Amino acid sequence: MSVGVIILAHTALHRTAEAVRHWVDGGCPVVIHVDRKVKERDFQALVDDLYPLENVQFSKRHKCDWGSWALIAATQDAARQLLQAYPAVRHVYLASGSCLPLRPVSELCQYLEARPETDFIESSTTSDVPWTVGGLDKERFTLRFPFSWRRQRRAFDAYVKLQQLVGFRRNVPHGLIPHMGSQWWCLTRKTLSAIQDDPRRPIYDRYFRKVWIPDESYFQSLARLHSTKIESRSLTLSKFDYQGKPHIFYNDHEEMLRRSGCFVARKIWHRADALYRVFPQTHAAGEDLPDPNPSSIDRVFASAVERRTRGRTGLYMQSRFPTIDRVSSFTAQPYSMLQGFAEIFDDFENWLGDTTGAEVHGHLYGPDRAHFADGGDIYIGGLSHDAILRDYNPRMFLSNLIWNTRGTHQAFQFGPHDTQSLNWVVAKDTNARISVVSGAWMISLFHKRAEFSDVRREAARLQQIEHKHMKILRSPFAKARIRILTLADFMRSPMETLQTIVDEMSEQPHAGLTQVPQIVDLTGFGSFLQDLRNQGMHPFLTGDFPINPEALVAKQRPPKPYLVR
Structure with missing residues (x-):
């Protein structure tokens, strides 16, 4: 018993x-x-x-x-x-x-x-975590709710607005952290x-x-x-x-x-x-x-949620009639924004550049500077690496980079550490090719030697930033070619995704990949994610990442034989 x-x-x-x-x-x-x-x-x-x-x-x-x-x-x-x-x-x-x-x-x-x-x-x-539905998360612990949300909706809403108007706030009992x-x-x-x-x-x-x-x-x-x-x-x-x-x-x-x-x-x-x-x-x-x-x-x-909320292209129905947005692009030709791949693979940028012939930059919108592919301080067209100059008009910075390098496909890394002011602009750009492995930035935190409390706090902050970015990319107003996978989904079939990116950047079908970059050591990463959960931080953007590292990549099944008559 x-x-x-x-x-x-x-x-x-x-x-x-x-x-x-x-x-x-x-x-x-x-x-x-x-x-x-x-x-x-x-x-x-x-x-x-x-x-x-x-x-x-x-x-x-x-x-x-x-x-x-x-x-x-x-x-x-x-x-x-x-x-x-x-x-x-x-x-x-x-x-x-x-x-x-x-x-x-x-x-x-x-x-x-x-x-x-x-x-x-x-x-x-x-x-x-973004679990709460209805606009109340922290407020549920600092306001009073004497009325039933279902049976007394008007009184419920009116009393909430009144408390917010007068600035009422309940004190959480000392020593208690609401979860x-x-x-x-x-x-x-x-x-x-x-x-x-x-x-x-x-x-x-x-x-x-x-x-x-x-x-x-x-x-x-x-x-x-x-x-x-x-x-x-x-x-x-x-x-x-x-x-x-x-x-x-x-x-x-x-x-x-x-x-x-x-x-x-x-x-x-x-x-x-x-x-x-x-x-x-x-x-x-x-x-x-x-x-x-x-x-x-x-x-x-x-x-199921995506199908219900976004519908299907070309399907018009009374409950989900699309809003027509003007198709536009602020860049001269297609380019790629890659998020999470540099954290998963060693020397990813050099490998991708050698494989596709494209110009593959580091984090162009990094907090410290623009990391150009050649590592220099000035890039083609007189673009400076200085973050202050770049962020004065981040949209035109990218527009000028693409214009000045016409004829060569440009690609750059991106992540929640970077300047986020360009997110909507790129998402609505029909020339953008966006590939995201959500939650991959946690690998850097996993390898970072720091106090776990600091790591947890930083993980929560970065996850909120990336989650907001994912909402933008999944918006019906996004016009870019967007591909989003969780870290767990990507690790099950990394070759398939890399092949798609290479074909996309080469602008033509590319021969099957014979050489791929080395995946960084992920031993213990699943346990690291569980430790975050146990401390109250839910890393939902990584997907259902297993604790056992041997289960990361699914085994490829051989094709079934068939008979042609």
């Missing part, structure tokens, strides 16, 4: 009963909270259905609205009841009635027994007990009662005060769309759920009978158990 389970049930109680049987059959005690908005006869039917099962209890019922304090109160009561009734429990897993167990309980117990002191809870500061993350966590008994028995808990509870959506910040913040080891990730697969609404999984998501490696998935459609028949799935004897990795399917969700 190493794992105890808290289930927050609201609807489809027959599915809740199925989940409870799964946990109990696996040897886990379960405490269930049923929303007080559920009709009494439905609640009693659930109690009667589960009555024969041992180690199942029901906690005090609360009326739970979306994003309300009642969700925290319900979790607190259930946690207290579970810890008191089952002293042998070492980890407490929080799930919902719409959660579907994907793997056997025995695998979860085995996973947690190997990590007895680890708390699994997504916990990041608001300055590090945010998924509501679904798995905490050790030690940490959860410390949160429950904290002598300052009345102060924290009074503060979080008026925080917006406290179920995404209460335990995420307090765990940072009491935990000795946090894995800033959830063992539950839970995805949200660009509007902040949870994705619902249906029968045709079976393969995706299996690929995530998570122990539990939320939110499952209550009529997805095929999923409830297939899961949980066991692994073959002797097979290495996969590590939960919900980010492994992020690419699918990112593609």
Whole structure:
């Protein structure tokens, strides 16, 4: 009995009963909270259905609205009841009635027994991640929110504007740093007990009662005060769309759920009978158990969001009619802006120049100077390397460089360290060829010898800068030829991307690459990214980069033979 389970049930109680049987059959005690908005006869039917099962209890019922304090109160009561009734429990897993167990309980117990002191809870500061939807991130912790966002929208908006108008600001309790993350966590008994028995808990509870959506910040913040080891990730697969609404999984998501490696998935459609028949799935004897990795399917969700928000070229529809922007270019011929490649490969600029015959510069918009390809202080056309002169009119600096070198393809490196004032200009330039490996700049921080706290702070700052740049490049107003890959995606097939860039810069199909630059040493880089997550900084721009460096580059499958008749 190493794992105890808290289930927050609201609807489809027959599915809740199925989940409870799964946990109990696996040897886990379960405490269930049923929303007080559920009709009494439905609640009693659930109690009667589960009555024969041992180690199942029901906690005090609360009326739970979306994003309300009642969700925290319900979790607190259930946690207290579970810890008191089952002293042998070492980890407490929080799930919902719409959660579907994907793997056997025995695998979860085995996973947690190997990590007895680890708390699994997504916990990041608001300055590090762009998760918040609705325009409120830091404000959710400094303003008061007594009105329901869903049921009292006008009062909610009016009261927020009033507080902002008069300059009202709540003080965060001393010593507390607000963190945010998924509501679904798995905490050790030690940490959860410390949160429950904290002598300052009345102060924290009074503060979080008026925080917006406290179920995404209460335990995420307090765990940072009491935990000795946090894995800033959830063992539950839970995805949200660009509007902040949870994705619902249906029968045709079976393969995706299996690929995530998570122990539990939320939110499952209550009529997805095929999923409830297939899961949980066991692994073959002797097979290495996969590590939960919900980010492994992020690419699918990112593609879905892009398709939904940007549509497809040439497809016109009532809900997404395009805004016509005048096609223009401020440069004389095509050129390339490369972001992240110089950090991944040794001597990348010289290799690319020798391979394509193009003029490949360093960071033309570096903070210290313009790094020309020949390393000189003055370039063709009298362009100076001086950063002050360049930044007086960065657009014309690039325009003059392209004009003065007509006939030779120009390429230059770029990154979040560089001057960012040209981002919109290049993105709307039809002559620009932009290739980005997002998050690759973290490799430089990884190799940098500095205090980890300074590295984390710098990583958070640079990630915000690059994230803003990525939003510009993905804007419907961007007219450049743009290619964006996360570092993890690029490392799976670097040759394919390099071949495309070489062909693009050569302006004609180039023979297959026979020589490529050496990839820098990435040993330990995956662990470095996990350390950043554990410290509250979520490096989302790198993609689902594995901890094991041997899994960086996917093995190429040989072509399948076929018969021509």
